[in-house]
Amino acid sequence: MSRLPAGAPIVTAAQMRAAEEAVFAGGATPLALMERAGVAVARQVARLAAGRPILVLAGTGGNGGDGYAAARLLREAGCDVRVASLGPPTHPAAMTMAARWTGPTWPLASAASAPVVVDALLGIGAARPFAAEPAAALDRLLALADLRIAVDLPSGRDPGTGEGGIQADVTIALGALKPAHVLGDDRAGHVLLADLSIPLASDWSTLSRPTLRPPRREATKFTRGKLVVVGGAMAGAGVLAASAALHGGAGYVILAEPERRDGAPHALVRRHVADASALATLLADDGIGAVLVGPGLGRDEAAQAQLAVVLASPHDLVIDGDALTLLGREVGARIGTDRRRVFLTPHGGEFSRMFTGHGSKIAATAGAAAASGATVIHKGPATVIADPSGRVQVAADASSWLASAGTGDVLAGLVAARLAAGDEHPAETAVWLHGRAAARVGAGLIADAMIPALSPLLDRPST
Numbered sequence: 001m002s003r004l005p006a007g008a009p010i011v012t013a014a015q016m017r018a019a020e021e022a023v024f025a026g027g028a029t030p031l032a033l034m035e036r037a038g039v040a041v042a043r044q045v046a047r048l049a050a051g052r053p054i055l056v057l058a059g060t061g062g063n064g065g066d067g068y069a070a071a072r073l074l075r076e077a078g079c080d081v082r083v084a085s086l087g088p089p090t091h092p093a094a095m096t097m098a099a100r101w102t103g104p105t106w107p108l109a110s111a112a113s114a115p116v117v118v119d120a121l122l123g124i125g126a127a128r129p130f131a132a133e134p135a136a137a138l139d140r141l142l143a144l145a146d147l148r149i150a151v152d153l154p155s156g157r158d159p160g161t162g163e164g165g166i167q168a169d170v171t172i173a174l175g176a177l178k179p180a181h182v183l184g185d186d187r188a189g190h191v192l193l194a195d196l197s198i199p200l201a202s203d204w205s206t207l208s209r210p211t212l213r214p215p216r217r218e219a220t221k222f223t224r225g226k227l228v229v230v231g232g233a234m235a236g237a238g239v240l241a242a243s244a245a246l247h248g249g250a251g252y253v254i255l256a257e258p259e260r261r262d263g264a265p266h267a268l269v270r271r272h273v274a275d276a277s278a279l280a281t282l283l284a285d286d287g288i289g290a291v292l293v294g295p296g297l298g299r300d301e302a303a304q305a306q307l308a309v310v311l312a313s314p315h316d317l318v319i320d321g322d323a324l325t326l327l328g329r330e331v332g333a334r335i336g337t338d339r340r341r342v343f344l345t346p347h348g349g350e351f352s353r354m355f356t357g358h359g360s361k362i363a364a365t366a367g368a369a370a371a372s373g374a375t376v377i378h379k380g381p382a383t384v385i386a387d388p389s390g391r392v393q394v395a396a397d398a399s400s401w402l403a404s405a406g407t408g409d410v411l412a413g414l415v416a417a418r419l420a421a422g423d424e425h426p427a428e429t430a431v432w433l434h435g436r437a438a439a440r441v442g443a444g445l446i447a448d449a450m451i452p453a454l455s456p457l458l459d460r461p462s463t
């Protein structure tokens, strides 16, 4: 997955069509908008083709119209271009664009391939799977290409969920990113966003670059963020989370553990809490900025009791791992979002134990946040952050090396650190730092290696 622009709106197909209609109401014609799309596509294709022959696969709708427009512009610019057509266009502007294309045209089934294939068959209007004959022709043409460039979406990809579709190396998203550009597997390849000057408003966007500031001059270790990490049966998980919190900006991190343990990092304040009542005593402290519960907690009776004590405390919470599984479907009823801020950090499995999500990962996560009153950080190849107000940010370009045990503990520690430290957007900042740290560590990362990579990022938010 490519590096996507930060803070770029993500719109559904319906929102995209509504935005187009507003542009038409303002006086622009569908043909003019299609020409803008053709210009944007031709510019990118010319750059990427670098002189190689180009075959444009043109469908019957608006996506095909973009293809005909781009083919004409590329030919005018001196490129070697042919068109393979799925059939006569039915979309009015596409009919005009097809009529303006005067270069060589073949039916899809009998076309020869080219080193560069531009897929302009289906965009946001894909209504059904391809019939067998065009599907076979498409497979043949794509298999012989060196570079596959999809216009707006890889044909057949569901715009809302990112499921299905052909394999592309590059996808040129027209006008705005749609959910299919940030969700789903790798089949969209590198996503480039082409601006078509269409005004857009959306509650959904890619992850914004956070604002990171050094501690205030008058800071003390307590005002910088006093955090309690509730450790459990798996000692390593708590240490990873607490270490990430220290390196992610918390001033004072207490690791509450069921057994007496010591070891690095020595900046960690270790407290032995033999049982739930000892934890309750520890949590009776107004100076605590946030509590993290879940990493390595276990799911036995002792874990249940620790979780109950945490929920009974008044503190802002980050709830992760086993604690999410223990809450299950009762999450909304138990976490007390009427009296504090709560952040849930489920992976896909934990999410489905708590919520019956509908629609795409974005829609399901937004629904979960609205239903629970918590900010939900739904992890995975795309991490979707949804707050109860309906605002959603998606981090879609994190390294797949993050698929490694313990990296979720690091993220939970970061969210908790940012929350305790008073960051206005703890979830977004944490996911950003996590992704950048993973990129710095690179191939073969292990969770431990992410921790020293965090501190330098606090100083250089733009990296």
Ligand SMILES: NC(=O)C1=CN([C@@H]2O[C@H](COP(=O)(O)OP(=O)(O)OC[C@H]3O[C@@H](n4cnc5c(N)ncnc54)[C@H](OP(=O)(O)O)[C@@H]3O)[C@@H](O)[C@H]2O)[C@@H](O)CC1
Pocket (backbone or CB within 6 Å): 016, 017, 020, 033, 034, 037, 059, 060, 061, 062, 063, 064, 065, 066, 090, 091, 121, 122, 123, 124, 125, 126, 127, 128, 129, 130, 131, 151, 152, 153, 174, 175, 196, 198
């Ligand atoms: N958004 C914007 O700002 C702008 C958008 N623009 C572009 O318009 C695109 C949207 O155009 P769109 O609405 O015409 O839909 P599109 O993706 O071409 O598909 C519908 C066509 O495909 C056909 N068809 C469907 N399924 C099929 C199948 N399985 N197998 C075969 N055929 C199938 C369907 O035929 P029908 O179902 O009617 O038989 C119909 O003809 C958008 O993605 C972008 O590229 C730019 O031009 C301007 C700015």
Ligand SMILES: Nc1ncnc2c1ncn2[C@@H]1O[C@H](COP(=O)(O)OP(=O)(O)O)[C@@H](O)[C@H]1O
Pocket (backbone or CB within 6 Å): 321, 347, 379, 380, 381, 382, 383, 398, 399, 400, 401, 402, 403, 404, 405, 406, 407, 408, 409, 410, 411
């Ligand atoms: N394929 C992937 N691409 C990018 N990030 C991933 C991928 N798989 C997992 N991650 C990230 O790695 C972390 C894994 O968290 P989690 O599953 O809770 O692991 P653990 O419980 O072992 O710490 C999450 O931040 C998640 O978003």
Ligand SMILES: [K+]
Pocket (backbone or CB within 6 Å): 063, 119, 120, 121, 122, 123, 150, 151, 152, 153, 154, 155
């Ligand atoms: K396409």
